[in-house]
Amino acid sequence: MSRHDAALLALLALEGPLQRRRAAALLWPDSDARHAALNLRQRLHRLRRGAGCDVVQGDKLIALSPNVAHDLGDGNADGEVPPADELLAGLDDTGLDLFADWLGGARLRWLRERRERWVALCERHEAAGRLADALGLAMRLVDDDPSAEHAHRRVMRLHYLRGDRAAAIAAFERCRIQLLELLVQPPGAETLALVALIARSAPPALDLAAAPPVALLRPPRVVGRDLQHRAIDAALAAGRVVLLCGAAGIGKSRLMAEWTSLPAAAPAGGAIAGDRDVAYATAARWLASLRRRLGMPAGAAEADDLSGLLGESAAQATDVLRPQRLAMAARHLLEKAAAAGLWLHCIDDLHHADDASLELLLRLCAMAPDTRVRWLLSTRDGERPFVLQQWLAEQDSGRVEEVRLDALDGGAIAELLSDLALPGVVVSAWAQPLYRHAGGNPMALLETLRAACVAQGVLTPRPTLPLPVPTSVGRLVDLRLRGLGAAARRLAQLAALAGADFSLPLAARVLGVHLIDLADPWAELEAAQFTSAQGFVHDLVREACRDSVPRPVARELHAQIAAAAAEAGAPPAHVAGHWRIAGHWAAAAPAFLAAANAALHAGRRREEAELLVAAADCFDRAGLAGRRFATLCERIGSLVQYADADTLRAALAELGRLPAGAVQAALRATTCAEAQIVFGEFEAVVQAMPAAVAAAVDADDVELALLAARRQAVALVYLGRQIDAARVLEARLPALETLSSMRPRYEFLGEYGTVLERCNRRREGLEVLQRGLALALSAGDVGTAATMHVNLGVNRVYWGDAEAAVKATETGLRLRSEADGLGGLAAGFDMTLGAMCRDAGDFGQALDRLQRSLATFEADGNALWAGNAQAHLAVLWLQLGQAARAARLLGNGDEGLPPFIVARRLVARGLLERALGRPGVVVLFVQIGALCFENALHDKHLRSRHFRALRILRADWCASPQAPL
Numbered sequence: 034m035s036r037h038d039a040a041l042l043a044l045l046a047l048e049g050p051l052q053r054r055r056a057a058a059l060l061w062p063d064s065d066a067r068h069a070a071l072n073l074r075q076r077l078h079r080l081r082r083g084a085g086c087d088v089v090q091g092d093k094l095i096a097l098s099p100n101v102a103h104d105l106g107d108g109n110a111d112g113e114v115p116p117a118d119e120l121l122a123g124l125d126d127t128g129l130d131l132f133a134d135w136l137g138g139a140r141l142r143w144l145r146e147r148r149e150r151w152v153a154l155c156e157r158h159e160a161a162g163r164l165a166d167a168l169g170l171a172m173r174l175v176d177d178d179p180s181a182e183h184a185h186r187r188v189m190r191l192h193y194l195r196g197d198r199a200a201a202i203a204a205f206e207r208c209r210i211q212l213l214e215l216l217v218q219p220p221g222a223e224t225l226a227l228v229a230l231i232a233r234s235a236p237p238a239l240d241l242a243a244a245p246p247v248a249l250l251r252p253p254r255v256v257g258r259d260l261q262h263r264a265i266d267a268a269l270a271a272g273r274v275v276l277l278c279g280a281a282g283i284g285k286s287r288l289m290a291e292w293t294s295l296p297a298a299a300p301a302g303g304a305i306a307g308d309r310d311v312a313y314a315t316a317a318r319w320l321a322s323l324r325r326r327l328g329m330p331a332g333a334a335e336a337d338d339l340s341g342l343l344g345e346s347a348a349q350a351t352d353v354l355r356p357q358r359l360a361m362a363a364r365h366l367l368e369k370a371a372a373a374g375l376w377l378h379c380i381d382d383l384h385h386a387d388d389a390s391l392e393l394l395l396r397l398c399a400m401a402p403d404t405r406v407r408w409l410l411s412t413r414d415g416e417r418p419f420v421l422q423q424w425l426a427e428q429d430s431g432r433v434e435e436v437r438l439d440a441l442d443g444g445a446i447a448e449l450l451s452d453l454a455l456p457g458v459v460v461s462a463w464a465q466p467l468y469r470h471a472g473g474n475p476m477a478l479l480e481t482l483r484a485a486c487v488a489q490g491v492l493t494p495r496p497t498l499p500l501p502v503p504t505s506v507g508r509l510v511d512l513r514l515r516g517l518g519a520a521a522r523r524l525a526q527l528a529a530l531a532g533a534d535f536s537l538p539l540a541a542r543v544l545g546v547h548l549i550d551l552a553d554p555w556a557e558l559e560a561a562q563f564t565s566a567q568g569f570v571h572d573l574v575r576e577a578c579r580d581s582v583p584r585p586v587a588r589e590l591h592a593q594i595a596a597a598a599a600e601a602g603a604p605p606a607h608v609a610g611h612w613r614i615a616g617h618w619a620a621a622a623p624a625f626l627a628a629a630n631a632a633l634h635a636g637r638r639r640e641e642a643e644l645l646v647a648a649a650d651c652f653d654r655a656g657l658a659g660r661r662f663a664t665l666c667e668r669i670g671s672l673v674q675y676a677d678a679d680t681l682r683a684a685l686a687e688l689g690r691l692p693a694g695a696v697q698a699a700l701r702a703t704t705c706a707e708a709q710i711v712f713g714e715f716e717a718v719v720q721a722m723p724a725a726v727a728a729a730v731d732a733d734d735v736e737l738a739l740l741a742a743r744r745q746a747v748a749l750v751y752l753g754r755q756i757d758a759a760r761v762l763e764a765r766l767p768a769l770e771t772l773s774s775m776r777p778r779y780e781f782l783g784e785y786g787t788v789l790e791r792c793n794r795r796r797e798g799l800e801v802l803q804r805g806l807a808l809a810l811s812a813g814d815v816g817t818a819a820t821m822h823v824n825l826g827v828n829r830v831y832w833g834d835a836e837a838a839v840k841a842t843e844t845g846l847r848l849r850s851e852a853d854g855l856g857g858l859a860a861g862f863d864m865t866l867g868a869m870c871r872d873a874g875d876f877g878q879a880l881d882r883l884q885r886s887l888a889t890f891e892a893d894g895n896a897l898w899a900g901n902a903q904a905h906l907a908v909l910w911l912q913l914g915q916a917a918r919a920a921r922l923l924g925n926g927d928e929g930l931p932p933f934i935v936a937r938r939l940v941a942r943g944l945l946e947r948a949l950g951r952p953g954v955v956v957l958f959v960q961i962g963a964l965c966f967e968n969a970l971h972d973k974h975l976r977s978r979h980f981r982a983l984r985i986l987r988a989d990w991c992a993s994p995q996a997p998l
Contacts, residue, residue: 042097051095052093060076140585141586151170164194164195165195179211185224186224188204189201192204201228202231218516248453249479249483249562252449255287256445257446257448257449261277274432276436277289278413280414281476283475288438292377293379298378299377302381303382305385306533307385309388310606311387312388313387313635314533316393320363363397376407379410382413383411383412384412384413384417388419388640389640391421391424392420395421398410441478446468449475455482457491462495510577511580513561514581516561517557517561518557520551521553526578526582527544532575537555538601539594539597588614591612591614595608595615595624604628604631605624605631606625606631609647621648622648625647625648629641629644629645638675642671645665646665648664662688662691662693662700663700666701668684669704669705669707670704673711682708695732696728698728699725699732700737702721702724706721710744710748713934715751716748722748726741726745735772739777742761743781746784746788750791759794762784765781766785775808778808780805783805783809783820783824785801786798786800786802786804786821791828799825802821802825819848820849823845823865825842826839826840830872835873836873842862850862860885860886860890863886864886864905868883871912883909896930897930903922904940905937907920908944923945
């Protein structure tokens with residue numbers, strides 16, 4: 034039977050009559066409603082044809098036909114024994130996400146109901162005197178759930194009733210052993226009373242296992258790491274950044290603790306699971322602890338740029354975080370700490386850190402090595418974040434000391450056992466078995482000892498082989514978890530699922546208990562060395578507790594955690610993640626949108642785009658196609674700021690495949706126009722935008738109409754049709770006054786002012802631009818204000834005013850770099866300013882800016898703007914007489930680049946050929962003439978660099994002997 038047939042029949046057998054559309058949605062979640070309904074119709078037809086009769090009947094409401102028998106119903110009536118197999122065992126539910134969710138819950142219900150039916154049938158057999166039949170079912174119950182004490186008692190009683198006293202006592206022994214192994218507790222009073230009746234004597238007292246020795250939580254001394262200890266001391270003394278690396282559980286955190294306890298150590302920092310989804314999560318926690326250590330109260334530095342990051346200033350909390358100023362403020366804080374004698378900073382678990390925190394931290398690590406600040410960092414092998422890998426590759430030899438921790442050898446393990454001073458343990462007897470069992474991993478070794486304590490009550494002088502579950506740390510932790518009381522176990526599992534969002538108030542809400550009721554379970558977790566005041570004692574312990582929760586239960590718990598975390602003000606990315614795991618797509622999508630907005634606020638456009646994709650996926654799964662469409666449109670705006678051409682084109686193609694109404698089509702066309710302008714597809718934009726404006730006007734969407742008009746105007750300017758661009762924008766001026774929102778108004782004014790200046794209406798254009806600038810700055814939109822300043826600068830280039838061009842562009846770059854650092858759009862501004870400095874003869878500044886912007890584009894994988902920067906830098910090298918360096922920059926192909934960048938690169942190649950005195954300029958000029966805007970060459974207002982270069986090349990060509998007659 035196919036998986037869809039089995040799934041459909043199980044659904045109807047267990048759920049009863051079902052809406053046809055719901056059945057189709059569960060079984061074909063990736064299809065739209067029409068195709069899913071068609072698939073269901075075909076499946077029912079095949080079932081009917083294969084069975085020779087109607088298996089399913091009904092139209093809108095479908096159900097199993099009355100003549101269909103199955104083994105999932107109530108078998109008690111006729112004495113039928115319910116099957117012991119798992120419900121739909123072996124069914125491949127890949128791609129059937131909604132059905133898989135249902136199946137997980139159905140399996141739990143089936144398991145519970147099957148046991149209840151076995152109990153009922155067992156009682157019927159016992160009442161009827163069929164003790165052998167009842168005993169068979171009772172033993173099934175024990176095999177199905179060995180931790181169920183009532184099932185063991187039923188077996189004991191039935192053996193006793195049959196007169197088999199020895200078997201009844203043996204059943205008790207089995208009960209006692211399994212309860213100790215699984216629950217680490219002896220049988221209850223009712224069971225003891227029953228065995229006393231059977232044996233006519235009291236059973237021996239059974240003691241609970243003692244808590245593991247405290248030395249197992251934190252060994253008193255680090256052993257086997259003398260070589261690494263010396264390497265770290267030497268590197269720190271030399272001013273090098275130290276990076277501890279090694280596998281999970283190998284002892285990185287424990288070794289780092291040797292330095293965090295020094296008087297010169299600042300408060301230890303570290304990333305935790307969940308940080309990766311929230312910009313600056315790791316940095317904010319670390320810097321806040323450092324400020325507290327320095328005695329700097331939250332309200333004492335409202336003007337401090339760290340206040341917004343740390344949430345200390347309500348006024349600054351809404352501002353866009355500015356990486357450059359954050360780094361300067363953080364550096365100032367480190368200098369204060371060093372002056373107070375705190376010069377060593379230890380940051381653990383960088384594999385969990387978010388990219389924004391890593392970039393800030395690594396920028397601080399790049400401080401001159403002669404400063405008093407020193408760094409000790411750690412990360413897991415195989416999980417190094419890309420930002421960290423990239424930074425390491427860029428560092429000079431000797432700047433970073435990587436210290437690797439490998440497994441302990443047999444001698445080190447014996448030394449560790451001696452230090453632990455475990456009562457009664459013979460070190461020589463335990464050392465080699467532990468070494469073979471744990472492979473020299475300290476975490477695995479300590480977990481093995483804890484598990485042995487749980488299993489045996491106390492550690493014996495010599496190990497009882499085999500040692501507990503010699504497969505993984507996770508399974509050792511799982512064995513200990515089963516030994517906790519029910520309340521402590523639930524609390525540990527909830528804490529593991531909640532991750533960074535866990536708190537005792539959240540646990541009280543989710544578990545439905547008073548906060549005071551969690552005191553004893555939490556104390557039990559600490560005594561059993563699962564948790565400490567800082568949370569779980571190790572990531573591996575948290576992961577094992579998390580994985581012990583069945584998937585269907587975990588999903589429901591994640592939904593409750595999401596609701597509680599949202600109410601507690603948890604980061605939107607965390608809340609969204611919980612909703613997504615729970616499968617509550619309609620709740621997850623808005624949370625992801627809020628997280629994307631937070632990423633934008635933090636200046637993290639790449640993370641913003643990724644979160645928008647997650648939001649769109651959740652909208653799609655929730656059946657909210659319109660919201661998905663709008664979200665994917667919004668994503669394009671983020672991608673334009675940083676993505677390479679291939680990524681951007683793929684996103685546009687995905688958007689283009691979506692069905693759209695008239696207004697959605699207008700939104701899509703306007704969204705795509707922004708990318709088409711980057712690609713140089715100006716004619717396509719000019720052709721598409723009038724229809725988009727008309728559709729927006731018909732729908733009374735003023736903002737969309739204004740945006741479409743702006744896109745059309747930009748494309749017209751690039752085509753040298755400034756007058757037409759001004760007319761397009763002027764036609765929309767009356768609508769501008771109807772806007773209630775500030776942002777589209779000042780964005781329109783910025784565009785309109787720029788166009789007016791290009792039309793030689795300089796005074797009028799400057800006034801409009803200044804109005805737009807004032808509105809943008811009053812709204813706190815520094816990024817848009819920066820763009821307006823750069824547009825002012827570029828306009829001054831066209832008017833031949835180099836000094837004013839550089840001044841305006843410098844202002845724009847300063848504003849943008851304060852918001853985003855020198856990455857993203859700021860790197861583009863840096864490149865533009867570098868070209869201006871080159872043309873003004875300031876070659877030193879030009880070289881710094883062009884090389885820096887090119888490195889930024891290459892690091893971001895932005896091939897489009899890297900190609901542009903290469904052309905600008907090549908022209909500079911030619912002006913400096915470095916033709917070989919220019920040739921290396923221009924050696925790459927131009928595939929995938931927009932025409933205006935290809936044109937600029939071809940111009941640079943033409944200038945290179947001219948400098949080398951080679952005739953290749955002939956072919957190049959033909960290519961340039963086809964790519965550049967020939968009609969714009971004669972526009973008296975254009976003063977751009979590559980058009981001037983074209984004139985030079987044209988003059989050379991006309992004077993050459995190869996020129997046609």
